[in-house]
Amino acid sequence: MDWPATPGAPAAPAALAGVRVLDLSRVLAGPWCTQTLADLGADVVKVERPPSAGHPGGDDTRGWGPPFLADREGRDTGEAGYFLGANRNKRSVTIDFSHPEGRALVHRLAAGCDVLVENFKVGDMARHGLDAANMLARHPRLVYCSITGFGQTGPYRERAGYDYAVQGLGGLMSVTGERDDRPGGGPQKVGVAVADLFTGMYAAVAILAALRHRDATGSGQAIDLALLDTQVAMLANLGANYLLTHRAPGRAGNAHANIVPYQVFEAADGHLILAVGNDGQFERFCRVAGRPDLAADARFARNADRVRHRDVLVPLLEPVLRSRTRADWLASLESAAVPCAPINDLDEVFADPQVQARGMTVRLPHPLAGEVELVSSPIRMSATPPAARHAPPLLGQHTDEVLAEFGVDAAERARLRTLGVI
16 A cells, blocks of 8 residues: 655545634644644634734744744745644634624624634633533534533633643643652653644544534534643553552552553663553563563563563663663664663654654745744654645734625725724
């Protein structure tokens, strides 16, 4: 099978060609969802706040820099890397839906869309008559996805939701970071906003399922996604372990709760990851390490025994790993089919031949900079691959274009601009 080497323009129609998404979301969870849909071919219309005297307008993340994209003369454009990372393949329209005529425009757009995504606090959309109940009453085929910190129900529903807080509240920080009894021990967040990102991915999955249901029945539905729910779900095996034992796990640093040895070790000139996933791999590792006796030891022969005797085995392995260079270990372990890896910084990540071979960056034309380089979609599909078609839009770049498609003529657009609605 010929797999597409890079996420460029697909030879066949995109998987979501013909699906139109009205994106009222901002920051990360919602935009991450809609960018995924856009990569798969959906027409995503991103509705942003128009500039006003007290606000620059647009998604807040447009200004979350530095770094900012540089123009052709090397000056900051004001387009932050944060915004660029979550908004490719979208069209930007500015609409103030706190204004009655702005709300009317949102309804006009929704009438021609398949999906609406928003991530305002519970109650905010209802104040404008744009909540799921009102929108579905007027547009019954619409798939309406709400993303909030805590969901539409429950005692926390009216709280604002932030990834950092949810990582703490949802248990992730209790299992992330070095062990409390070691230097540097204590709570640690993950380096990227994983609660936001996972929620965006779950939202995309839910939207696709709802579209399939809509196509089969003719009826849209409301989707209620919460960062906290997602974070609890993403505890995965640790959550399942807790429910079996009702014993809360602690932080394990770079170790694994259920597999040993599966952690970072120090080599003679740096660090590497040793990820022994089964007993055969452990036996091969011990041969490479010159310690076949460890694989024959009853305390370490099976993974369950190695987990029980972790505090005995790991100190035996540490001086062995320190005796050779990182490159020596990586070459020897890879030859023996023992899972291992270096710990790369981002210079090394984007220079890695596998990352390059998989086309994990893409360059797109940009109206201010000439060109912008972005991380590409990781999805590979043999018939309908995703495509990076357009750079993240400038604020309001497509207002006239989109509104014209929905029958708002030039005179009406001029009137709405005079009122500050667009």
